[in-house]
Amino acid sequence: MGNGKQIRGAQYADIAIALVLLAIGLGFTIIAYGHGLGSMRRIGAGAMPFLIGCALCLCSLICLFGALRSRIEVDVSPPLPVALVLIAVVAWALMVEPFGLVPATVVLMLIGTFAYGPIRWVSTSIVIAAMCVGCVALFIYGFRLPFTIFGG
Amino acid sequence: MDLLNQILGGFATASTPHNILFCFIGVTVGTFVGVLPGLGPLAAIALCLPITFYLDPTTAMIMLAGIFYGAQYGSSTASILLNIPGTASAAVTCLDGYPLTQKGQAGVALMITTLTSFAGGTMAIVLVMGLAPVISAFAMNFSSAEYFSVMLLGLVAASTLSIGSPIKGMTMVVAGLALSMIGTDKYTGEFRFTGGVLDLAEGVSLVALSIGLFGVAEILSSFAGKGPVLLNASSVRLRDMLPTKQQLKQSILPTFRGMGIGSVIGAMPGAGPALASYLAYVAETQVSKNPEKFGTGAIEGIAAPEAANNASVQTAFIPTLTLGVPGDVVMAVLIGALMIHGITPGPDFISSHGDIFWGLAASFWIGNVLLLVLNIPLIGIWVRMLAIPPRILYPIMLVFVCIGVYSIRNSIFDVYMMLLFGVVGYVLALFRYPAPPLLLGFVLGPLMEQHLRRALLLGRGDPMTFLHHPISAIFLALCLVLILRSLPLGPIRQKLRSRQVHRVDME
Incomplete structure (x- = not known):
């Protein structure tokens, strides 16, 4: 940071x-x-x-x-992390409809985490996996939001 | 008897398992964001706004309100333990809370703040239940002229009484009003300021604006911080929290004074919990026989402001629900949440939506009891929360903001708008332009235009109609006083004075 x-x-x-x-x-x-x-x-x-x-x-x-x-x-704030956060959100917006919620979330989390320094792969993978499972359970099965898990 | 029946009805509504669950979720999220420095209740409410669309309005309000007052409880934790206020209103608690931690009495300070917060909140709930129906009945006589003027007063007060430059606050209010004009004009059907973009026909999304200004801007400014704070979580144990008899005695009168000040300040439009806690602290230093002990770990210095800020967040609901005029920006978002459900708060809110009002007021009390349970035995968990590194917390927040904004209208356009407002909010915050007044202006803009139109129509086109209505005239006079007080007239006055002195000398 x-x-x-x-x-x-x-x-x-x-x-x-x-x-x-x-x-x-x-x-x-x-x-x-x-x-x-x-x-x-x-x-x-x-x-x-x-x-x-x-x-x-x-x-x-x-x-x-x-x-x-x-x-x-x-x-x-230093410009590079700020730019990475913006790129992470744009990537999510570009990916969520054609590729689905899980790929968009993975890419956003990876770029977003990278904005805060080098990625620690083990802990980051666990957090991303937990977020994907949580988001699918809460938003797709819980609130029935019109997202696809994978694919458009 | 009628009042008692309504209160009992409210408790029946609030104590259904479904509502208790969402009240619990609200106060837990509130405590969480309150504990974490930098992440305020507004960002949390904005993030949870999309979820409330799937709830009935009473449950939605119970949850969102829970976040607001839960954050006041949680915010004192970081102030006391780390000298970093979780919210603006807890900044005052740092003054005596942190010295107590340095003396090894962090547990006692946390216990006193939790107890005084509960006392302040509880008294204010009684005021909400007693006063709101009376103010509603009085406001039933308001015409559009009074509404326009009271909303104007709310906006002027919000920009001039807030901490920071009043003129920058006012500029932000006006910018918010301008943003609210984008979209289709309800009376003529004309598209205004849309630039031919069809996605803007329904106007700027409140959720995209609030999440952008407060959620995304917060994440962008997080890189300028001092880095993660690491704390020894085992430093606060339950047995260390018990205050002595002397300490309890010392906190009783300041708690009552804080309650009184907080309740009055909270009910005023434009004055938020930060002002309430600040004034309560100043009052304590004035009445104390030993003012020199403030700042060195005085129990009174944490009891009074904590009681005040918790009282003020409850009474802030009085103008919000009875007049439709939000006291501060969190209330503006809550009004926005109600309006999304097709309900506009105003004098007839209690009579036409009594179930929501009484259910919400009763839930305050249930929420305060839940907070007592959350904050005393579970304090160790909240202290550990302070150790979550930003590289984990903020990317998770980013996912939630994206999903939240997209889900409102299934619109990617709204996600880009959120990003735009995030950048704008970040830049504005850098240069001390406060974002909360902008959101207040945005929420009140369409209502003000509607009342301006109606008042002028009923007043046969005479703008003096705003002065012919006495209550409206009083509100406008108050606006003028606030504006004149906040203008940078100091140097001009000095020049005038020096000229007068010069003239007298010449004579």
Whole structure:
């Protein structure tokens, strides 16, 4: 398990987040306007989103000023394990329908465990086998979820 | 008599073997996630949400609520033994709990927290049973204007009273409201903000959002931690847990004060158990004759906050179930769970779904008794849990989150959405943007829009209708006070003051 480290340029990232939020707010407001604001008595589909978009712009502007004025330190996870976790979930999503619950679970557990350091094969195999049996018993036979054990 | 009959009916519902089983599962899962640092009740509730779709609403609520208050019991264990709070509300317990461990009195500290937690929870249950019907009856007179304003107050309070930057909290509330607008507009049938993606026609999935923001983001940030904590499990034995008469006596009054503070704070929208335990601790330091002993292992320093946070998690159900306004984000997810079953909490909830309300309230008491059994004789097992390495725990969690999110709509799209929200939640957390207000905004957004529309229609298009209703006007005034209090006006005030002084000098 790696330790987090403080990243350089955290302040720029903080500013970037505020700018992204501002851009989302502006886009949201413009699209909301396109849906029609309606009248005061019968407000349109765009009225509430329009108000929300304006509020998001205002809030993100205040956050932007805050980010410009103050420094921030962040404790960030190392990128490789984070990427491995994301890949593990994507692999599960790609495999579960064509190959079934057990192969998808095995691949996810292997990649997920690898994210935390070298795999200890004996203990990992036992945990994976127990998880597969448990998931099939609980979700397929217990809750009758529409998964297949193997194959699509 | 009527109230007594309803309470007895509630106990009859809660004490069926099926409901006791799910209450037991809930409090056990809650204690488990409470004990493990970093894994909060919200992540656990989000993970269990899909399972509740296969249960009837009463059993579902009993289980989810059990996770919430079970986590408060469990969270003190890691605080006392390792100085690492299991949840935010247990951070205060570290202050005097860990020094007690260092003095070799960990067992006593654990026993006192379990007993005071039980006392706090029990008193708050009586309040829930007594007060909720009264508030419901009062809220029956609410119109859409009052609803809109009280929800707005809930959101403003949640963002400004939470720990951290109020403006970042408010930004997250608004972002949550924006997310809730995605999907089909119920009144006009228009697709809003879907970008032509059909999977978004029904809106963003609550389960994908909550599991992404709290479950996946938690796993992603786990790599930045300090590594697994190893502990000698045999260090806490049952016979070491018995407090002395003096220690019991010392904890009685703080427990009552903690109960009172926790009950009031819990019933307020926006103020969660963390604030309750913090205020209870501060109050104890104020009333104590020897304030210098706090922080060095004072029994009062663990009794009051533990009673307070357990009382607050019970009374938090009062605004949630009687007004439909969640006090904090866990309550928002519980409202979401009820809505998935087609039930919207509000003033008529107790009259129309009395079986759920009274069954749930009675289950609190059963759950608290179960927790007493789980936490005193079985404490050794929970202590051993602290030694589970993340390389085993987190991949297992990943499997559960994937299955949970997929099973709601059999949709791979939702799994990708969860992943997206996980990354967003991780990045936002890094830069101190709190995720809980976002989820509150997401749950309340559609309800607020509905009441805004109705209020303006009934008020013939006059926006002043929100001020013409006195209760609504009071709620709006409170919103304004909270917003003004949280604005960073300090430097501006200082500048104004220095200018005034300058002017006086010139004159």
